[in-house]
Amino acid sequence: MNLTFIGSFRLVILFTILTVTGSKLFAQSPDADQPFGFISRESAARQIELEKRFDSELNRNDMDQWMKRLTAFPIHVGALHNKSNAVFIDSLFKSWGFDSEIKEYYVLFPTPKVRVLDLIAPKKYSAVLGEKIIATDPYTAQTEMQLPPYNAYSPDGDVTGQLIYVNYGLREDYETLKAMGISVKGKIVIARYGKSWRGVKPKLAYEHGAIGCIIYSDPFGDGYYKGGVYPEGPFKNRYAVERGSVLDWPIQTGDPSTPGYASTKKAPRVRLEENANMPKIPVIPISYHDAEPLLKALGGEVAPDSWQGALPIAYRIGSGQATVRLKVQFNWDIVPVYNVIAKLRGKFNPDEWVLRGNHHDAWVNGATDPVSGLVAMMGEAQSIGRLVSQGWTPNRTIVYCIWDGEEPALLGSTEWAEDYATTLEKNAVIYINTDNNTRGLLYAGGSPSLEKFFSQIAFSVKDPDRNISVGKRRSTSGFRLGALGTGSDYTPFYQHLGIATLNMGFRGEGAGGEYHTIYDNYTVFKRFKDPGFKYAKALSQVAGRTVLRMANADFLPFEFTPLYRNISTYSTQLKKLGENFDFQPMDNALQSLKNSVAAYSTFLKKRLPDLSESEISALSSMVFRSERYLTDSAGLPGQEWYKNLLYAPGLYTGYGAKTVPGVRQAIEQQASVSIVNREIKRVSNVIIKYSAFIDELIPGKRGERN
Template identity: 30%
Template sequence: MFYISSSSSSQTPRKIKSTDLPGRSENDQDTPIPAATLQRGSTRRFLVLAIALSTVALIPWRSCLFASPALQDGLPLLTLETILKSEPSASHAAEWSYYYTSQSHLPGEGEVQGLWTKKKWEDFGIPETEIVKYNASISTPVFQRLALLDTSESLSPSVIYEAKLMEALPFNDPSEIRTPAFHGQSSSGNVTAQFVFANFGRDQDYDDLEEKHVELRGKIAIVKYGMVWRGSKMSTAAERGLVGILTYSDPQEDGNITEGHGYKAYPDGPARPETCIERGSIGTVRNASAGNPSIPGQSIPSLPVSFSDVVPLLKALHGHGPKATGMTSDWLGGGLYYKGVDYYVGPSPPHIVLNLNNQMSFPTREVHQILGIIRGSIDDEVIILGNHRDSWGAGAGDSSSGAAALMEVVRSFATAYRTGWRPRRTIVFASWEGAETGQVGSQPWIASHLPWLQKTAVAYLNVVVAAASREFQVKATPILQKVIHRATKAVMSPEGGTVFDHWGGKLVAAGGGDAIPFLETACVSTSDLSFGAIYWPYHSNFDTFSWMNSTGDPGWKYHVTTAKVWSLITAYLSESPVLEIKAADYAVAMRKYVKRIRDSIPSSVSFDLRPLESAIAEFHNASAIFDAYASSLGSTKADERIRLVNQKYLNIERQFCYEGAHLVYDFSAFYSDPPEFPRLFHSLESGDLEEAQRWMEITQAKISDAANLVKL
């Protein structure tokens, strides 16, 4: 059973003005906000927090969700657009970010910030809020050690290098958050073994090593981040018989913006500091709550490390095994040559070994989800917006920039609500906890509301990183392309022109953060917006308020821009009588996906994709006719034909799920762009033509179902 505060709907909303922080004007948006300015508000912040901790009476969520009478429109769309584009404030975004980054908020630590968020939403004027708690198995580091040893003297091995496993933040960064170096859902283990350098840790990299007669079994692998997900690196190493794995961010990831190319490291320049460590989970939404993931043959101890800690290890491989330059071209490009690293692959000599000690616990802890609701006059069409609060470290980019932007979205809609606006469709705002350990907050909420979601959810709109650089990215299902294009054309970019002008309108494969379980489990259309999907402080202790204020988004313009785009997508989906959707956009995208698969098939392989292309053509033709019919209905508000059209639009995405997974898109982080039709693609990639044929037939049938759904 889920609960909502009984005082939420009856609370008198407090009028919120768009005032700046003390001593700051709206003309100061191009400059960083002094930390002292924000610190002066800390007393008020803690008072609000104390109020939020008070006990409230509770009543069931579902009865509250469906009990209220229908609301009627009271504000023209143009007026709503004006509010949503004018209300988000740089100073407010900075204030919210300062709060969220001021204390550790790993999964399981989010109660205080959750209650604060709920209280703020109520103060803004959101008519209904609630907090939903779940128990989850949370990865917790106990002890981590990495040491390079010389065991020539077996009775008294000497330590050549002891890894620091921690960042060295600038002296003027006041952040006190120091998250240990660990992988979420990693296995406990204490192994001492020879080691190898295995490039990106892919199957093909281990194939290359074996072709060079490099022994892998019983070794520890050192691998670069990139190319494949970190969890795949661990599982592949385990399957290959390795006993441990280290992941690190090579300067290769950063292109030319490195110390090796003459740039100074942060805070003196834009390059990645050598002590930066990228943490992260190696589990998925499917196994997040399984407890200790140690499974013999499938899981091995792992640690994330900085390239500062890796350099002595890679130098210890000099002269042992072939160089990367003697491997395939995929092994080239490493960025540590300026540090004297020649990228020998090893293995290390028998007496030069690594001790990798990773001790984890998996206590059960509560994770706290905050929901806000503005009811619409249509109760069976719902738009959901969400972001996760939990972060690795301070998390100014991931995910506090998204949390700050969500605060501005909620505040903007609350302003419109107080002005008299009531949405056509219900809008639900969600502040999740537990995404960084496998969406252990959003996933159980989705599972608990699955029939309702599959009946009513128009879309789930997610943001993880609202601002960390200037590059805009959208991961989305193509059915949302029309409304995303409209919103990005309506919002000005901080660089001049519109967001669309700089972006160009290309969508990448859907997924990202809490959008993953909405897409995979509930088969709901999703989007994930970001300015800065790839940025070097990601999941490190460098991702602080100071970094964001001085480097990531000085002036906080991109936080504000994301809030505006996010708000307008929501408004256009909520307010248009006929949903702002084009089914044909999905079919057009599918044609491109099949071409990508065709281009990836080796010339020596014979596989006929024409049946799949025929199904897509059928879907495209039916969709084009259906879209034209939907457009012809105009803006008649109470037309039963519009309701039926919208229900068909809503159900298109549902057609593409099969046995608990999406057929078009795979699990993917917000920064990645994996191949579409993943089961078909990977079957062909592995040469299993029988399996590929099976998946093509399944996919073809589901696309035909979508065509039949929209046929008139």
């Protein structure tokens, strides 16, 4: 730690700036020259200078060439080019000075063997179940190497039944059907993509008695209703099909045959029926070309206005006249996945790890998902490698994680996190995730304790298309982090292990319908997504600063005011959801948190300067562990693998987060008063523990509670 020359006067100034003027300062001076966590003016100046050199080494042309190479062929789990990419990435990281290795796990990955979808009555129609080659786009012609459209982890099945339209297949849609006196029992449902994790659709269909589930892309969502279709425009043409996993991620991610432990070669495997996250009925995804004859065949009542899609038909629910047969069979193989793990050892705190990850597998060629985020991350790592070759070494250890098997079930990241859980619980300071990146606005979500730190970074990076910072383009008054549900590799770190997390990327412009289709390729990316890799570079700058500041900070930049603010908001929301419950424990816990957070802020401002260098260092080594105290080893009801009691994917939303999920979902599911009160108590205890930990960070307050 470079603390020897610090004067306490400067410390007072720094923490006054950081904790009093906070977001206002960032809005006024986008290039704040005193990054949070850098104590002396000298160390701050050195960091700013380092970041300038870091920026100057970022190379958009390299990112472009890497994307071209990485997406040359399909790169799903088990594909030849997937492994070739892992070897290529590993060799690049080695050439940049990282201690890199390929870490393998052996995971259950089903691939399709038989796919049949037939309309049998009142007319006959056999679904195409395939996408169309575009003459001007050679990537779309790699038919032999592509996985055909399917929903991974659908069980094998051969079912015939009446067809019924269920809109998005959400809970409220089944309530609407119930109110209309319509049951899906023994029937096959057809639901449109959107509004939920796709795995929620077959789950709810099964819970309501359906025997099969078809998911289709309505042109209303990302087809002609939104704009020109491929190849003229970026939206879905009539044959495009979204692939994707239907495993129940909100219950657990990772290999369903090794729940809670690593999928090593000799790991024992459970029977799939024993894992609650496996879908129970056969599922298939289709295009709007294939959906149209099915929907047309439905009789009965016209569906409600909000259920109408953009096909030129009146959408009906189904009177029983349309009958379909759905047959799917899969190869249930155990195959290797290849994570690349590349370390750069820290000089002063080698046992404090800054983790940075993005996945490398895709459903097909994967230019946007995930390679747009991956090349930005590789750009960062290459630049960091050059700083190292110029003589710089980070204070803490930096670990780049290039995950395989994200698409089926966050396989690579979850198995690695489960494998190294003990070490990670001890060493991991932060996990920083990226995935798809296009252009537009910066989005970020994660731990509220990192909000102040991240806001300053967002206000220090210039938007490539506007003459303002990427932070200011979002908001003039400080950057707010969103709540994380699931959908990318942060989940095992954030919600299972309790590691402080940030997930970020640019989006809003460059929309399209290529997601998980053969059209998510280099040609499409260069035409419609982020043609000059300008926002890829901006992402490197934002995520790279996050890595470099965390790795170099004199004092780890955690701050707790936003957590208190958020929990207060959640508490007010929950009280509005139900009045019969006993919120007193939560009120008490919040009061305790309020006191601790205020005392900590005062401590940073007024007393930290008087501490010795070794005391500051010791404090820094404790502060990141705060995040662990948001977890409870018993986990959430029905989601026991999820240990974070403040943030989880909703059981019936998936991507969408539920805040204070134990309490909120119990109320939403109309659980008994005693169950809701029990969950209020549990989360209150966690908040009390968290407050006590903050007090532990303040020397004078230590032991006050004993």
